[in-house]
Amino acid sequence: xxxxxxxxxxxxHDGVDITPSAHKPRQILSLLALNSxxxxxxxxxxxxxxxxxxxxxxVTTLQTYIMQLRKSMAAAMKVPASVVAKERLVTxxxxxxxxxxxxxxxxxxxxxxxxxxxxxLDANDGAEAVRLFDEALRLWQGSALVDxxxxxLLHREIVRMEEARFxxxxxxIEANLRLNRHSEMLGELRALCMEHQLHETLQxxxxxxxxxxxxxxxxxxAFRTLRGSLINELGLEPSVKLQRLHRAILADDPILHxxxxxxxxxxxxxxxxxxxxxxxxxGEPADGERTRGKPSRRRRTQHRRRRG
Numbered sequence: 001x002x003x004x005x006x007x008x009x010x011x012x013h014d015g016v017d018i019t020p021s022a023h024k025p026r027q028i029l030s031l032l033a034l035n036s037x038x039x040x041x042x043x044x045x046x047x048x049x050x051x052x053x054x055x056x057x058x059v060t061t062l063q064t065y066i067m068q069l070r071k072s073m074a075a076a077m078k079v080p081a082s083v084v085a086k087e088r089l090v091t092x093x094x095x096x097x098x099x100x101x102x103x104x105x106x107x108x109x110x111x112x113x114x115x116x117x118x119x120x121l122d123a124n125d126g127a128e129a130v131r132l133f134d135e136a137l138r139l140w141q142g143s144a145l146v147d148x149x150x151x152x153l154l155h156r157e158i159v160r161m162e163e164a165r166f167x168x169x170x171x172x173i174e175a176n177l178r179l180n181r182h183s184e185m186l187g188e189l190r191a192l193c194m195e196h197q198l199h200e201t202l203q204x205x206x207x208x209x210x211x212x213x214x215x216x217x218x219x220x221x222a223f224r225t226l227r228g229s230l231i232n233e234l235g236l237e238p239s240v241k242l243q244r245l246h247r248a249i250l251a252d253d254p255i256l257h258x259x260x261x262x263x264x265x266x267x268x269x270x271x272x273x274x275x276x277x278x279x280x281x282x283g284e285p286a287d288g289e290r291t292r293g294k295p296s297r298r299r300r301t302q303h304r305r306r307r308g
Contacts, residue, residue, distance in 0.1 A: 003036075004105075005106060005144060006107060006161070006165075009029070009030055011033075020069065020072065022068075028065055029069060030145055031048055032097075033098060034157050036099070036100040038097065039092050039094075039096070039097045042059070042094055045062060045095070047152060051151060069089060070085055107161065110136050113132050114132075114133070117129045121174065121178075126176070130176055133171055137165070137172065140165060143162065144165075174205070183209075186213060189209055190206065197229055198229055200226070203242070206219075207219040210222065212256075
């Protein structure tokens, strides 16, 4: 049996589609697949299906949904439902367990490729890292579980998967920049920065790409735009590392041509001892000065997670 969650939910056995059509069985199967080979308690499944307002018949209804899933699997596998109950979709004390080989779920294949890509990047093998990250991202056929209306548990899982996907995209871009593929990445980065206007790592990568393509004025304009957005929306200055990058671009620091990756830029880049520090952009406070805005704590926390 193969399960796809990186996009629309799809479950098949030897080419026979056994994806349930009803809403709640789809939720159950998605939750069990994402926790394959681990017991999912009845209470967790009922929370997913009905949040904090389960009907009086919740236990019986859940058992009915499980029976329906077993019948579909049994028909595709051409075995009795009792075999499925014993070997595949198992009842345990207080919950259910879906037994699946890890490689049968696209999420697990994606995570394995992503981990190998990060190992290659750490080993400075940019070309292999790009290959692995590209292969991992090709497994995505759209937003995670895009056609499954989620309850609270699946919602958290979807957020986790989408964050992981975004992290892979960042690392793939970093690997390409280490290979000096700045002009090739410029269009993709521009589109990503338009979509994620406060994401400092993407904006830094975009600035570096522009600088390496001989468009320093646009790189500096991108920093000014980002800084204005951070101050207006979050009451925050750009991170110290991004400010160093800004100074390095202003000074046309040679380190930028020897270090194509923002993540590897040394702390002294753009420092006064390398080149005379230019005057700040009009209206900029000194480094480290914080604007006294009052953004919500939630917005500030979300942004700190995105600084990269």
